[in-house]
Amino acid sequence: MSNGRVSLKKIVKRHGAFTALHGIDLDIEPGEFFALLGPSGSGKTTTLRIVAGLEEASEGRVFLDSTDITNTEPGDRDVAMVFQSYALYPHMNVRQNIAFPMRMVGMPKGEIDAAVQDAAKKVHIEHLLDRKPGQLSGGQQQRCALARAIVRKPRLFLLDEPLSNLDAKLRLETRGELKKLQRSLGVTTIYVTHDQEEAMTIADRMAVFMDGQIVQVGSPKFVFDNPATADVANFIGSPPMNLIPASYADGRIRIGAHELQTSCRVGGERNVIAGIRPSSVRIGPSGIPARIDLIENLGDALLLDLSLDQMTIRARTGTEVTSREGESVFFSADPTAVHLFDAVTRVRIND
Amino acid sequence: MQTPVAARERRFAIYLFLPAFLVLLVTTTVPLIYLAWTSVNRVDLTSPWIKGFAGADNYSKMLGDPRFWNSLELTVIYTGTTVVLQMLIGLGLALLVLQIPRGQGILRVAAIIPIVLAPVVVGLFWRTLVLAPDFGVLDFVMRALGFGSHDWLGDPNLALASVIVIHTWQWTPFAFLVILASLSSLPPDIFEAARIDRASSVQRFWYITLPLIRPALVIVVIMRMMVALSAFAAIFAATGGGPGSATEILNLYTYRTSFTELNFGYGAALAMVLLAVTLLVSYSMFRLRTAR
Ligand SMILES: Nc1ncnc2c1ncn2[C@@H]1O[C@H](COP(=O)(O)OP(=O)(O)O)[C@@H](O)[C@H]1O
Ligand SMILES: [Mg+2]
Numbered sequence: 001m002s003n004g005r006v007s008l009k010k011i012v013k014r015h016g017a018f019t020a021l022h023g024i025d026l027d028i029e030p031g032e033f034f035a036l037l038g039p040s041g042s043g044k045t046t047t048l049r050i051v052a053g054l055e056e057a058s059e060g061r062v063f064l065d066s067t068d069i070t071n072t073e074p075g076d077r078d079v080a081m082v083f084q085s086y087a088l089y090p091h092m093n094v095r096q097n098i099a100f101p102m103r104m105v106g107m108p109k110g111e112i113d114a115a116v117q118d119a120a121k122k123v124h125i126e127h128l129l130d131r132k133p134g135q136l137s138g139g140q141q142q143r144c145a146l147a148r149a150i151v152r153k154p155r156l157f158l159l160d161e162p163l164s165n166l167d168a169k170l171r172l173e174t175r176g177e178l179k180k181l182q183r184s185l186g187v188t189t190i191y192v193t194h195d196q197e198e199a200m201t202i203a204d205r206m207a208v209f210m211d212g213q214i215v216q217v218g219s220p221k222f223v224f225d226n227p228a229t230a231d232v233a234n235f236i237g238s239p240p241m242n243l244i245p246a247s248y249a250d251g252r253i254r255i256g257a258h259e260l261q262t263s264c265r266v267g268g269e270r271n272v273i274a275g276i277r278p279s280s281v282r283i284g285p286s287g288i289p290a291r292i293d294l295i296e297n298l299g300d301a302l303l304l305d306l307s308l309d310q311m312t313i314r315a316r317t318g319t320e321v322t323s324r325e326g327e328s329v330f331f332s333a334d335p336t337a338v339h340l341f342d343a344v345t346r347v348r349i350n351d
Numbered sequence: 352m353q354t355p356v357a358a359r360e361r362r363f364a365i366y367l368f369l370p371a372f373l374v375l376l377v378t379t380t381v382p383l384i385y386l387a388w389t390s391v392n393r394v395d396l397t398s399p400w401i402k403g404f405a406g407a408d409n410y411s412k413m414l415g416d417p418r419f420w421n422s423l424e425l426t427v428i429y430t431g432t433t434v435v436l437q438m439l440i441g442l443g444l445a446l447l448v449l450q451i452p453r454g455q456g457i458l459r460v461a462a463i464i465p466i467v468l469a470p471v472v473v474g475l476f477w478r479t480l481v482l483a484p485d486f487g488v489l490d491f492v493m494r495a496l497g498f499g500s501h502d503w504l505g506d507p508n509l510a511l512a513s514v515i516v517i518h519t520w521q522w523t524p525f526a527f528l529v530i531l532a533s534l535s536s537l538p539p540d541i542f543e544a545a546r547i548d549r550a551s552s553v554q555r556f557w558y559i560t561l562p563l564i565r566p567a568l569v570i571v572v573i574m575r576m577m578v579a580l581s582a583f584a585a586i587f588a589a590t591g592g593g594p595g596s597a598t599e600i601l602n603l604y605t606y607r608t609s610f611t612e613l614n615f616g617y618g619a620a621l622a623m624v625l626l627a628v629t630l631l632v633s634y635s636m637f638r639l640r641t642a643r
């Protein structure tokens with residue numbers, strides 16, 4: 001099995017006066033399913049295109065298996081890419097589309113045919129080989145683009161929001177298939193998405209992008225449990241984490257007139273942002289008083305909008321809660337479930 | 352049974368349609384029928400006493416007329432060469448211009464200038480300013496380079512090439528503009544995909560660019576062929592079909608037969624042949640276009 005270790009060293013990308021990437025450092029292990037996650041415009045696509053060679057980095061270097069490929073042509077990098085638009089060749093049928101990367105290097109026809117069949121089978125489009133892209137549904141086009149990428153057995157797959165043009169149901173199905181396909185092929189994969197749930201479910205590890213910088217790298221579970229900044233905390237998880245301004249003193253926080261115990265053992269006093277995931281908010285007989293503004297019933301869970309001093313705090317509870325809209329309740333949170341971020345730098349305080 | 356509203360709509364449509372229809376009838380259909388009729392008659396103003404129905408005489412005369420075969424050959428050469436040159440130069444220029452980041456707009460405007468000039472002006476301009484022996488621009492350059500002076504339009508060996516160059520100069524911008532528009536509308540991500548798929552720039556041109564702009568190319572070829580087949584004014588102004596019959600394409604032969612030699616019957620028959628050739632070429636080109 002070929003390797004596929006990717007290293008980005010201090011990648012900077014400028015468009016005139018605008019800097020899209022401020023020095024990206026990243027190491028991706030062979031065979032890893034790695035997601036680049038971040039809000040729109042945070043520089044994920046730019047990073048992917050620099051790895052592909054479609055865009056030049058203004059500064060920094062790109063390595064693939066310890067070879068410096070910073071100035072290598074895209075075609076010589078041994079990478080395959082699935083574009084967000086799929087970028088299928090409209091005048092060729094599916095068979096010709098999938099065969100294209102091999103035809104370009106003069107592979108014998110017999111080998112090409114076998115490889116095309118094999119790739120088409122892996123993504124279940126054997127029956128569509130004679131159609132033109134214009135005669136395919138969005139999902140079928142996506143599979144065709146995928147087949148064109150896997151047919152070459154490259155060292156690296158680059159996928160730019162490959163599921164974003166599919167409807168919700170198909171997106172879920174394809175997500176699972178993609179993951180299985182990647183596992184069976186064992187090829188290093190970089191996957192760009194702005195959908196945190198997609199990254200959480202599909203990736204082995206991920207890098208969270210914000211404003212042209214990587215703010216955190218880690219497994220989805222680690223990032224979810226230990227968001228590095230308040231912004232990451234807010235971006236990951238649905239509904240997003242409650243971020244509540246508070247003051248901190250020796251392990252306890254004050255929200256308005258009320259106190260809450262945390263597991264933080266940092267000493268001293270400071271202003272903080274307390275982060276509590278909606279699923280960690282407990283409704284009970286004691287704690288901080290708040291009013292229920294709205295109850296959304298999800299069937300197996302309830303989403304509550306609680307108001308406290310002009311703030312809205314969302315809670316996700318079991319259906320056993322019997323309080324009604326307009327009633328007052330008390331809420332609290334387990335000390336270990338309270339994330340603390342510095343009020344000014346927004347960086348995580350507790351470990 | 353028509354409703355009154357539908358009937359009124361219909362009448363209104365006919366009123367709208369009628370004037371254009373009458374004008375077309377008077378200006379194209381009637382002359383065409385008259386032309387066809389003339390072509391099967393003997394109408395020769397130099398010998399007006401021989402008149403009357405001639406049947407296919409004018410047409411059979413053509414078979415043994417070397418000047419007709421010469422003009423037909425020149426028409427084929429003229430049309431073929433000008434169209435091929437326009438396509439090649441137009442495509443080459445469009446590909447080049449696409450590479451430049453700035454100033455495309457100015458080039459597009461500049462390209463329109465030759466197109467909007469009247470062909471007769473173009474013919475005269477080339478004849479007096481560019482191709483005239485001794486003081487034309489081209490001769491000036493050729494003498495400076497040591498190739499000596501040439502009579503570009505007066506030399507039977509050079510005249511055809513000269514009128515081909517004139518036509519190509521005037522109409523290449525059209526091909527250029529259409530191809531440029533077609534090229535700039537191609538989605539860039541397809542070319543990026545091809546780069547990642549290991550296609551060299553030559554392969555990208557052959558397997559991606561050319562097939563995708565094929566419809567535009569075919570349309571341009573059809574339009575350029577029709578115009579080349581009916582070319583007249585620029586050649587007429589530059590050489591008048593001469594020297595001798597060196598640039599006498601079918602159009603000019605028809606004109607000279609009818610209006611210089613005043614043999615209207617034979618001229619009409621030649622015009623009918625030109626019409627048939629044009630129709631045949633257009634039809635086969637359109638068939639080619641819809642074939643895929
Ligand atoms: N060619 C360009 N010129 C100027 N700005 C660009 C260009 N390409 C991308 N950008 C900017 O760079 C930033 C990052 O873009 P991108 O990598 O596409 O973000 P995303 O994370 O949504 O994929 C965006 O703010 C975008 O507007
Ligand atoms: Mg993007």
